[in-house]
Amino acid sequence: MGQARRIMQMPALSVTGLSIGYESRLLSNLSFTVSDKEKVLVIGPNGSGKTTLLKTIAGILKPLAGTIKTDKAHIAYLKQDWPSQEFPISALEVASLASNTARALKMMKATGCAHLAKRSFFSLSGGERQRVSLARCLAQDASLILMDEPSSFLDRESQALMSGFLKGPLLADKAVMLVTHDPSLIQALGWRTIEL
Amino acid sequence: MMDLAQLLTLRPIILGFIGMAIGGIAFPACGVIIIRNGLVSLRYALMHGIILGGTISLALKLPMNLTVIAVNLILVLLMMRLRFSLSSSSALIMVFTMAFASLLAHVADVPSKDTLEILWGSPFALTSQDLWLMGSVGLVLILYCTLSFKILSAIAFDKETAISMGLNVRLHSTLTVVIAALCISVSMKTLGALLLDALLIIPALCAGRTSSSLKGMFIQASAYGLGFSMAGYMLALLFNLPVSAMLSILSAFALLITSLIKGARKK
Numbered sequence: 067m068g069q070a071r072r073i074m075q076m077p078a079l080s081v082t083g084l085s086i087g088y089e090s091r092l093l094s095n096l097s098f099t100v101s102d103k104e105k106v107l108v109i110g111p112n113g114s115g116k117t118t119l120l121k122t123i124a125g126i127l128k129p130l131a132g133t134i135k136t137d138k139a140h141i142a143y144l145k146q147d148w149p150s151q152e153f154p155i156s157a158l159e160v161a162s163l164a165s166n167t168a169r170a171l172k173m174m175k176a177t178g179c180a181h182l183a184k185r186s187f188f189s190l191s192g193g194e195r196q197r198v199s200l201a202r203c204l205a206q207d208a209s210l211i212l213m214d215e216p217s218s219f220l221d222r223e224s225q226a227l228m229s230g231f232l233k234g235p236l237l238a239d240k241a242v243m244l245v246t247h248d249p250s251l252i253q254a255l256g257w258r259t260i261e262l
Numbered sequence: 263m264m265d266l267a268q269l270l271t272l273r274p275i276i277l278g279f280i281g282m283a284i285g286g287i288a289f290p291a292c293g294v295i296i297i298r299n300g301l302v303s304l305r306y307a308l309m310h311g312i313i314l315g316g317t318i319s320l321a322l323k324l325p326m327n328l329t330v331i332a333v334n335l336i337l338v339l340l341m342m343r344l345r346f347s348l349s350s351s352s353a354l355i356m357v358f359t360m361a362f363a364s365l366l367a368h369v370a371d372v373p374s375k376d377t378l379e380i381l382w383g384s385p386f387a388l389t390s391q392d393l394w395l396m397g398s399v400g401l402v403l404i405l406y407c408t409l410s411f412k413i414l415s416a417i418a419f420d421k422e423t424a425i426s427m428g429l430n431v432r433l434h435s436t437l438t439v440v441i442a443a444l445c446i447s448v449s450m451k452t453l454g455a456l457l458l459d460a461l462l463i464i465p466a467l468c469a470g471r472t473s474s475s476l477k478g479m480f481i482q483a484s485a486y487g488l489g490f491s492m493a494g495y496m497l498a499l500l501f502n503l504p505v506s507a508m509l510s511i512l513s514a515f516a517l518l519i520t521s522l523i524k525g526a527r528k529k
Contacts (some may be wrong), residue, residue, distance in 0.1 A: 124426035143426035153298060155419055156475035163416045164427045186474040206427065 077101050077135075078210040078241030079123065084132035086115060086122045091130055093119065098260055100210070100241050105232075107252055108245045110262030116245040117146065119262070120212045123243070142208035144199050146215045146245075148188075157190060157198045158183040165205035173201040176236055178227075193224025200231060211237065213244040217251060229254050269499055278385035278452075279495060281393055282505070285452050285461050286491030288400030290483035291407050292445040293466030295438050298418035298476075303352035304341065304439065305462070307359075308446045311337045312455040314359040314366075315447070316380035321370030327395055330450055334443040342436065383454030385495065385505050392451055399444045406441060407480060410434065415476050453506040460494075460506070461487060464513040471520040486516065 079100040086093050092115035100106050108116050121127045123134055124143040142164070157179065162170030174180040179197040182190060187198060196216060203211050216232075217225040225248075231237065232244070232255060246252060252259070269275050296305050315330030322329075337355055344351040367377060379387070388396075407414065413434055416424035424431050449458050469482035494509030501508075 121422070124422075125428070126422045126425050139428055141426060141428075143423065145420070145423060149420050153418070154470055154473040154475055154479045155415065156478075159415055159476055160419060163412060163419065163423070184474070189474075212426075 078104065078137075079243065080133075080135040081123070082133050082135075084122070084134065085130040086118050086127065087130055088118070088127075093262060094131075096132070100243055102209070103239055103241055105237070105242045105255070105257040106244070107255065107257045107259045108243060108262065109247060109252060109259050111247070114262040116247075116262055117214055120214050120243070120245055124212055137209060140207065140209040142203035142206040142211045144196075144203050144211065144213040144216055146218060148195055148199075152188040155187050156183065157185050157187050157194075160187045161198050161201040161205060163202055165202075165207065169207075170201060170205040173204040174198065176204065177201045177231065191224075192219045193221065193227065196220060196224065196228060197231075200228075200236075204236060208240065210241045210243065213242065215246055215248075216244065217246070217248060225251075266496070266499055274386045274388075275499070277388045277390065277393060278505070281385050281388040281396060281452050282491040282495045283488065284393065284396045284400050285449055286465075286488035287484050288396075288403055288487075289445050289449055289462050290465035290469070290487035291403055291480055292442055293462040293464075293487075294469070294476075294480055294483050295407070295414065296442055296463065297466050297470065298414075299435065299438055300348070301439065301442060302463075303349045304338075305442065305446060305458075307337060307341065307352040307355040308334050308443055309455045309458060310356045310359040310363075311443075312447065312450045312458075313380055314363040316450070316455070317363040317366050317372060317377065320372045320376050320380075321366050327392060327448065327451070331444060331447040334447045335440065338439050338443045342439070379454070380450070381454050382457070382504065382506055383450060383452055385452045388451055392448075396448050396452075399441075399448045403441055403445060406437070411477070411480075414438075418476065453509065457506040457510045460510040460513040461491060464517050465490060468513075468516050468520045471517075471524040486513075490516065 077099040082097050084096040085091050108119060110116050118127065122129050124141055125138060158167065158170060161174050171180060171183060174183060177197040177200050179194060179201060182194055182198065187195065190198065217228045220228060229251060296302060311334040312330050315333035316326060318324065318333065319326040319329035341351045341355060413429055416427060416429055417431055417434055421431055446458060449461055453461055465486035466483045468486045469479045473479040473482050490509055490513045494512050495505055498505040498508040
């Protein structure tokens with residue numbers, strides 16, 4: 067019980083002295099924490115390393131130096147873009163990549179895209195794909211969700227819908243780290259910012 | 263028709279029929295993996311590996327199936343060790359295998375008729391041992407696809423997403439390459455190195471045009487594969503034509519039709 071309480075009190079993410087990049091360093095000596103259920107915005111100009119930071123936390127890239135303390139099993143990553151090569155995969159198959167079908171369908175209902183379950187993912191609009199991808203992250207039962215510019219390719223209506231999801235109860239019990247350079251979203255969310 | 267019924271009582275014809283059925287049902291799943299994981303250039307290299315393995319077995323009088331499997335597994339390991347891109351290492355392997363096979367065939371005086379058998383294959387030459395091997399590899403493939411469907415789906419969808427989900431993408435990429443090498447190697451006797459695509463790739467391509475889900479793509483690829491192999495085999499028997507050519511023509515025709523259907527649907 068004591069151990070469980072200690073785990074509960076642990077931050078969702080703790081980064082110390084982190085250096086990131088590909089062949090050369092993009093960012094050095096980065097340190098910050100994201101508390102449990104905290105919502106954080108990562109902002110900065112193009113090429114400042116926002117996406118690289120998320121990829122490094124998600125385990126896609128190896129850190130060049132420093133440490134990342136997080137529960138790797140409970141991270142969900144929402145990418146900025148989708149695979150360029152189209153192939154047959156249904157929306158439900160995408161939403162259930164990391165969970166069972168029933169849970170994925172429940173989250174598709176929560177994000178208002180359950181009616182698209184049988185449609186091919188690549189036949190959906192940008193906004194619909196993003197809702198399916200959000201359902202995947204939610205179905206994954208992650209305690210930390212990393213989102214890379216989730217509204218960048220969306221029309222105004224879909225952007226408003228995504229903004230609603232971000233502020234609403236769906237993500238209330240999750241820590242969220244969101245990369246954006248959309249001033250209206252930064253203002254609308256009013257979250258703590260990490261500037262790169 | 264009476265002739266066909268009589269033919270179907272002969273042991274080589276029955277063994278060929280079973281071999282085509284196994285290959286038709288199981289191996290298109292390998293095609294789905296090859297297409298989705300971008301392993302098309304690797305499969306070209308492995309088809310050349312068949313020619314090298316076949317030539318080595320003929321020259322040294324070794325069992326063909328096992329020699330081809332061994333050569334292709336060595337080639338796969340070699341390609342994974344090379345720090346080149348997949349297309350570059352495939353190109354290197356293709357040139358090396360063909361050059362070595364050509365030299366070996368010349369030095370060991372391998373009869374050209376036997377070499378042609380490697381290129382074109384013949385299901386009538388299948389033995390019960392070949393069928394056991396095909397069946398075993400086919401079973402491993404289907405079990406792997408069924409048990410690891412979610413993992414395969416995640417990797418097929420996006421490797422970065424799969425890594426972020428904590429999946430061991432490297433392990434599964436290695437497993438899929440090894441399974442592809444096994445499937446290509448054991449399919450060789452049915453259609454030969456040159457027309458393997460008719461059984462592996464084209465059913466998967468057809469399914470990619472008519473399915474809207476990955477599960478549907480796997481199931482439809484098997485259905486297409488079985489349909490092509492059975493129809494091709496029967497037509498070849500009826501008209502006394504080469505099985506590999508009949509199957510290839512049928513599958514290419516089906517690919518054309520499904521592409522037209524997909525194009526019409528998009529309009």
